[in-house]
Amino acid sequence: MSEDLKDYLDKTAEQVDMMLERYFSDAFGELYKASAHLLLAGGKRLRPAVLLLAAEAVRPGSSDDLMHAAIGLEMTHTFTLIHDDIMDGDATRRGAPTVHVKWDEPTAILAGDVLYAKAFEFITHAVADDRARVKAVAMLARTCAEICEGQHQDMAFEKAEKEVDAFEYLEMAGKKTGALYAASAAIGGVLAGGNAVQVDALYQYGMNAGIAFQIQDDLIDFIAPPEKSGKDRGSDLREGKQTLIAITAREKGLNLSKYRRPDLTPEEVDRAIAELKEAGVVDAVRRVAEEKVATAKHALTVLPECKERQHLEDLVEFFISRSF
Amino acid sequence: MSEDLKDYLDKTAEQVDMMLERYFSDAFGELYKASAHLLLAGGKRLRPAVLLLAAEAVRPGSSDDLMHAAIGLEMTHTFTLIHDDIMDGDATRRGAPTVHVKWDEPTAILAGDVLYAKAFEFITHAVADDRARVKAVAMLARTCAEICEGQHQDMAFEKAEKEVDAFEYLEMAGKKTGALYAASAAIGGVLAGGNAVQVDALYQYGMNAGIAFQIQDDLIDFIAPPEKSGKDRGSDLREGKQTLIAITAREKGLNLSKYRRPDLTPEEVDRAIAELKEAGVVDAVRRVAEEKVATAKHALTVLPECKERQHLEDLVEFFISRSF
Numbered sequence: 043m044s045e046d047l048k049d050y051l052d053k054t055a056e057q058v059d060m061m062l063e064r065y066f067s068d069a070f071g072e073l074y075k076a077s078a079h080l081l082l083a084g085g086k087r088l089r090p091a092v093l094l095l096a097a098e099a100v101r102p103g104s105s106d107d108l109m110h111a112a113i114g115l116e117m118t119h120t121f122t123l124i125h126d127d128i129m130d131g132d133a134t135r136r137g138a139p140t141v142h143v144k145w146d147e148p149t150a151i152l153a154g155d156v157l158y159a160k161a162f163e164f165i166t167h168a169v170a171d172d173r174a175r176v177k178a179v180a181m182l183a184r185t186c187a188e189i190c191e192g193q194h195q196d197m198a199f200e201k202a203e204k205e206v207d208a209f210e211y212l213e214m215a216g217k218k219t220g221a222l223y224a225a226s227a228a229i230g231g232v233l234a235g236g237n238a239v240q241v242d243a244l245y246q247y248g249m250n251a252g253i254a255f256q257i258q259d260d261l262i263d264f265i266a267p268p269e270k271s272g273k274d275r276g277s278d279l280r281e282g283k284q285t286l287i288a289i290t291a292r293e294k295g296l297n298l299s300k301y302r303r304p305d306l307t308p309e310e311v312d313r314a315i316a317e318l319k320e321a322g323v324v325d326a327v328r329r330v331a332e333e334k335v336a337t338a339k340h341a342l343t344v345l346p347e348c349k350e351r352q353h354l355e356d357l358v359e360f361f362i363s364r365s366f
Numbered sequence: 367m368s369e370d371l372k373d374y375l376d377k378t379a380e381q382v383d384m385m386l387e388r389y390f391s392d393a394f395g396e397l398y399k400a401s402a403h404l405l406l407a408g409g410k411r412l413r414p415a416v417l418l419l420a421a422e423a424v425r426p427g428s429s430d431d432l433m434h435a436a437i438g439l440e441m442t443h444t445f446t447l448i449h450d451d452i453m454d455g456d457a458t459r460r461g462a463p464t465v466h467v468k469w470d471e472p473t474a475i476l477a478g479d480v481l482y483a484k485a486f487e488f489i490t491h492a493v494a495d496d497r498a499r500v501k502a503v504a505m506l507a508r509t510c511a512e513i514c515e516g517q518h519q520d521m522a523f524e525k526a527e528k529e530v531d532a533f534e535y536l537e538m539a540g541k542k543t544g545a546l547y548a549a550s551a552a553i554g555g556v557l558a559g560g561n562a563v564q565v566d567a568l569y570q571y572g573m574n575a576g577i578a579f580q581i582q583d584d585l586i587d588f589i590a591p592p593e594k595s596g597k598d599r600g601s602d603l604r605e606g607k608q609t610l611i612a613i614t615a616r617e618k619g620l621n622l623s624k625y626r627r628p629d630l631t632p633e634e635v636d637r638a639i640a641e642l643k644e645a646g647v648v649d650a651v652r653r654v655a656e657e658k659v660a661t662a663k664h665a666l667t668v669l670p671e672c673k674e675r676q677h678l679e680d681l682v683e684f685f686i687s688r689s690f
Contacts, residue, residue, distance in 0.1 A: 151453060
């Protein structure tokens with residue numbers, strides 16, 4: 043990542059953190075504490091950054107008016123994480139106990155529901171044209187429904203007796219991860235007064251960027267050392283998860299089911315990786331992610347050349363080079 | 367209830383049912399089926415009716431443009447029921463299995479989340495001034511957060527070691543039930559182009575009406591025969607629930623804890639009712655509800671006299687005379 047982009051992301055994350063702290067630090071009562079728990083536990087604040095960069099690329103200076111909307115996107119992301127953690131039965135996230143573990147399931151459902159409401163409220167606080175704000179709300183609403191569809195599909199994959207193909211995987215990743223990046227970019231564009239062509243291009247940018255992000259997540263699970271990724275290396279393999287890697291492996295005739303064991307050793311994970319590299323699976327999956335990145339960057343060509351557009355391009359490159 | 371109001375409510379419910387059927391009948395996939403399940407299982411559609419009546423009272427003819435918004439309020443109500451049923455562990459509602467029983471908990475969380483999104487989307491579909499639509503969205507968002515607060519408070523009451531007082535009870539009822547009626551009326555008013563005084567009056571109407579509705583719910587549990595209420599008579603008593611009746615009884619020095627037994631007989635419920643009537647508890651609770659109704663009706667005096675204002679007045683009278 044360029045130093046310049048890194049500075050921008052750090053600065054934005056700091057602003058987001060500060061606003062969230064201010065809003066939630068004197069949160070009254072357990073419910074708001076539960077809503078704030080994961081929100082204040084850090085995170086890269088990438089969706090707010092995408093919203094602000096998109097706005098700035100469309101109309102310089104516009105991002106100052108859109109911090110609330112940017113925060114709204116982070117709240118949306120966090121509400122989905124709180125609810126997903128309940129559904130997936132996950133006990134920790136970002137190094138802290140999940141909300142339903144620290145409190146209980148009913149409180150976690152409500153804590154997510156509160157952030158869901160706040161997300162929409164914060165979008166309405168954007169200093170922008172009224173029609174643009176209505177459009178932004180409609181976009182966020184459609185996106186939230188899509189995220190639910192994506193999560194539902196993902197859960198169905200786990201149970202599925204039938205084999206998932208790459209098309210279905212990419213559809214799921216588009217809904218579960220792509221849609222919110224798409225909405226972040228497009229909402230930034232629409233609130234900044236962008237025209238339909240610009241807003242659509244930003245949507246395509248975010249969608250493709252998000253899918254690439256998701257694919258990279260799957261690669262990280264295999265390849266990155268746990269101290270970097272914060273995850274248990276090879277956990278997807280161990281659980282037989284239907285990732286693009288697993289799907290591509292199957293399509294190339296590889297049988298990964300022998301690795302589907304909770305007691306898989308690091309050596310066996312290494313052997314699996316070697317096997318997947320040998321068969322060209324890792325390269326093929328990387329190519330899909332690179333293709334998404336190229337599409338995302340190409341979409342931005344309708345925007346004027348500027349520093350922020352460059353940042354958006356660099357950001358999506360970072361999405362597939364990161365190891366955490 | 368007047369025949370005229372009854373006709374209006376029947377006609378509105380029919381329109382709401384028809385629109386929901388059209389939208390969800392060819393719902394694709396299990397997630398949307400789960401979202402539609404409770405929504406299509408009937409219901410009195412009172413919140414859409416309140417929204418449409420409020421709009422019509424502010425500007426005759428406006429309600430035709432607001433069916434989508436009205437449906438949005440019904441979706442909001444239904445999403446809260448789906449999530450509440452999970453939290454409360456209830457297995458049936460409206461004579462049908464609840465969503466988390468018919469499907470599973472993860473699907474029920476998502477099914478509620480989908481309706482939550484659709485509610486906001488439908489508000490944006492209102493044919494109304496852009497600024498009014500932004501206000502309507504902001505109102506709904508604040509209301510959703512309040513409903514969560516109310517449900518959280520209600521759950522806390524169940525566990526509470528400390529005794530709940532009437533003030534806390536009314537605060538909870540205002541958030542859990544009043545807020546959505548308040549939003550229904552106020553959103554109808556704002557989308558119809560009402561001024562701030564009118565919109566505020568409609569909000570007060572709905573808030574007081576909703577609290578009266580909730581108090582009547584508690585009375586019904588005691589007094590109505592189960593074939594009318596669809597509930598097990600005296601269930602609140604049996605469970606020692608902190609209703610306004612229980613709180614008022616305690617404040618009058620009555621000890622209801624002897625009735626807090628799962629094996630309470632109908633004769634014992636009768637004895638409890640006699641005891642509560644004797645001590646003036648039932649009358650005192652009814653007076654609170656009647657006071658709320660009077661306040662609700664008084665708020666409407668800023669609106670022009672018309673058939674719809676009369677309907678709103680009659681409706682809130684019905685709220686505290688109904689036995690189901």
